[in-house]
Amino acid sequence: MELLQNAAPNTCFILGLQNFPERVELQDMKTVVIINSKGGSGKSTLAANLAANYALKGRNPAILDLDPQGSSMRWLQNRPDDLPVIHGIAGYEKKSTVTRSWQLQPPEGTDPLIVDTPAGLERTGLAATSRGADAILIPVMPSDIDIHAAVNCISELLLTTKSDMTQKRIGIIANRVRANTRVYGRLERFLRSLDIPLVATFRDSQNYTRSAELGIGISEMPLWQVRKDMGAWKELLSWLDSTLYDSRNVRPLPSRLGVRAVPQMVAPTAS
Numbered sequence: 001m002e003l004l005q006n007a008a009p010n011t012c013f014i015l016g017l018q019n020f021p022e023r024v025e026l027q028d029m030k031t032v033v034i035i036n037s038k039g040g041s042g043k044s045t046l047a048a049n050l051a052a053n054y055a056l057k058g059r060n061p062a063i064l065d066l067d068p069q070g071s072s073m074r075w076l077q078n079r080p081d082d083l084p085v086i087h088g089i090a091g092y093e094k095k096s097t098v099t100r101s102w103q104l105q106p107p108e109g110t111d112p113l114i115v116d117t118p119a120g121l122e123r124t125g126l127a128a129t130s131r132g133a134d135a136i137l138i139p140v141m142p143s144d145i146d147i148h149a150a151v152n153c154i155s156e157l158l159l160t161t162k163s164d165m166t167q168k169r170i171g172i173i174a175n176r177v178r179a180n181t182r183v184y185g186r187l188e189r190f191l192r193s194l195d196i197p198l199v200a201t202f203r204d205s206q207n208y209t210r211s212a213e214l215g216i217g218i219s220e221m222p223l224w225q226v227r228k229d230m231g232a233w234k235e236l237l238s239w240l241d242s243t244l245y246d247s248r249n250v251r252p253l254p255s256r257l258g259v260r261a262v263p264q265m266v267a268p269t270a271s
């Protein structure tokens with residue numbers, strides 16, 4: 001395992017399983033990881049809109065895009081200059097001119113870091129990308145195939161940690177839901193049995209397509225246009241804020257290296 005020492009004093013990344021960067025938290029930056037092994041479930045849409053919401057609230061969010069498709073980076077490129085700045089890190093790029101640690105380094109003061117992940121992750125990839133996350137969001141579309149894939153994805157994720165604390169940090173988002181969709185029954189029963197919340201339901205809306213094209217978040221659009229979408233965002237942000245920023249809530253699992261609270265990074269032995 002390669003250690004990626006950062007320039008900033010309090011964070012560092014290590015290159016973990018399947019070469020995904022794993023964050024070792026040494027500063028007070030929260031990390032939200034968005035996963036679903038199924039492509040097209042809304043991961044990048046969620047990453048972009050979350051970042052826009054936190055930017056609007058005056059935080060300093062950054063997006064770490066691990067998907068070679070680069071949808072989050074494209075959204076950032078489309079973003080108008082007069083909107084709050086969101087830093088983007090193209091984690092999928094392998095640059096030879098800078099060290100990997102420098103490339104993955106969020107700017108000092110970043111909070112939260114939002115990690116957009118690629119489709120097709122299996123157990124080791126899920127473990128690597130979600131390790132050390134303060135919250136994990138899984139957007140799921142309402143088709144049988146998508147729900148089946150999500151159930152598998154959640155099961156794999158839980159198998160990698162087997163911890164009750166992990167469950168408390170996972171939130172499911174029903175995405176692209178049309179009125180009267182009933183196919184979520186099976187997913188809801190499954191989630192209930194695991195004590196994992198369905199934290200928000202996003203409707204199927206052209207607003208999200210527009211958001212992607214324009215580089216703006218739903219919450220940055222005129223209220224008359226997005227009024228029907230805002231309730232779901234309020235629910236998601238309320239769950240996320242209490243998961244990330246309420247100190248009474250469970251703390252995330254310590255990283256495998258066990259250096260979470262240690263101010264100086266000690267290089268791990270190569271594995």
Ligand SMILES: Nc1ncnc2c1ncn2[C@@H]1O[C@H](COP(=O)(O)OP(=O)(O)O)[C@@H](O)[C@H]1O
Nearest residue numbers: 039040041042043044045176203204205208209
């Ligand atoms: N709630 C929604 N309503 C309408 N379109 C959506 C919604 N969520 C996502 N989309 C669209 O679905 C497509 C796939 O979403 P994307 O976020 O790229 O998925 P992923 O990153 O999981 O592959 C994109 O074209 C996006 O604009």
Ligand SMILES: [Mg+2]
Nearest residue numbers: 043044067071
């Ligand atoms: Mg994507």
